[in-house]
Amino acid sequence: MTLKASIKSMRLRTLPLSLSGVILGVMLAADKTDVSPWTAALIFLTTVCLQILSNLSNELGDTLSGTDSADRQGPQYALGSGDMTVGDIKKLIGIFIVLCIVSGLAMISVSFRSIFKTESICLEVLGAAAIVGAMKYTLGKNPYGYRGLGDVFVFIFFGLVSVLGGYYVAARELPPLIMLLPASAIGCFSVGVLNVNNIRDMKTDAVNRVTVAIKLGMKGARIYQTILVTLGWTLILVFCAVYDFAPGHYIFIITLPLYIKHLQGVWTRSERALDPMLPMLVISTFFLSILAGAGFLIF
Numbered sequence: 001m002t003l004k005a006s007i008k009s010m011r012l013r014t015l016p017l018s019l020s021g022v023i024l025g026v027m028l029a030a031d032k033t034d035v036s037p038w039t040a041a042l043i044f045l046t047t048v049c050l051q052i053l054s055n056l057s058n059e060l061g062d063t064l065s066g067t068d069s070a071d072r073q074g075p076q077y078a079l080g081s082g083d084m085t086v087g088d089i090k091k092l093i094g095i096f097i098v099l100c101i102v103s104g105l106a107m108i109s110v111s112f113r114s115i116f117k118t119e120s121i122c123l124e125v126l127g128a129a130a131i132v133g134a135m136k137y138t139l140g141k142n143p144y145g146y147r148g149l150g151d152v153f154v155f156i157f158f159g160l161v162s163v164l165g166g167y168y169v170a171a172r173e174l175p176p177l178i179m180l181l182p183a184s185a186i187g188c189f190s191v192g193v194l195n196v197n198n199i200r201d202m203k204t205d206a207v208n209r210v211t212v213a214i215k216l217g218m219k220g221a222r223i224y225q226t227i228l229v230t231l232g233w234t235l236i237l238v239f240c241a242v243y244d245f246a247p248g249h250y251i252f253i254i255t256l257p258l259y260i261k262h263l264q265g266v267w268t269r270s271e272r273a274l275d276p277m278l279p280m281l282v283i284s285t286f287f288l289s290i291l292a293g294a295g296f297l298i299f
Contacts, residue, residue, distance in 0.1 A: 005088075009078040009092065014051060014282070025163040028179065028293060030170065032171065036111070045103050047162070058137055058138050061138025108120045112172065147209075148212055155187040159190055162186065181235045185231075192228040198213035240292075248295050258280060
């Protein structure tokens with residue numbers, strides 16, 4: 001097991017998407033109260049550890065199920081290329097489970113000054129659910145990622161939990177209900193990333209898994225993608241209008257051309273040619289989150 005192969009399996013290009021929600025949540029919290037830099041750093045670290053754990057578990061699950069075959073349309077990772085063994089991946093998964101637990105407990109301890117308070121215990125239960133959810137996507141006897149439920153998981157954890165949870169840990173108070181709007185927006189964009197991945201892999205996925213894209217068909221999946229992106233933009237625009245209106249809060253609109261170009265690519269490309277549309281949506285969402293949060297902090 002080499003360092004290069006390990007990094008390849010971690011799929012670091014997915015990290016900006018996983019960080020998008022917590023970055024926005026923390027920045028919105030910082031707009032209303034003082035946020036400890038250490039708390040923010042530990043929120044980001046815990047998120048990164050969870051995402052890498054999910055990626056490693058996903059690679060192992062797809063390999064064991066036969067989904068990651070030589071015919072896959074996306075990039076080939078370390079297991080598929082023979083650079084790592086199943087045992088190597090399992091060791092890395094074990095390491096990142098420990099890192100998730102240590103980082104998560106440190107985050108809770110720094111923010112709430114104890115890991116035994118009621119709110120701390122609630123966060124610990126949620127963290128345990130996140131670890132299990134990250135692993136059960138493609139692992140186990142009945143992984144939910146193979147039953148068309150991945151979209152629900154991504155919306156909840158990449159959207160709602162990331163933004164609302166990031167806000168809660170950073171501010172040490174429950175977010176107002178209106179925060180459901182930006183949380184749902186990030187959730188929509190995140191589901192969009194998964195959907196593009198599933199559109200690209202429709203042929204190979206059809207062998208042994210069910211995805212929303214397969215259920216909808218090519219045209220339906222493209223319409224679904226358009227709805228996700230449009231709804232995400234509608235939600236974030238409405239949030240800025242009703243939460244605390246100021247023209248400067250809309251600086252994230254400069255990312256809109258990237259989303260338009262993304263949708264154009266989704267409607268005109270297929271299979272391997274769709275792959276560049278994945279990082280485009282990831283990076284677009286990452287910068288939208290930073291700019292949206294910065295708009296509230298600055299203006």
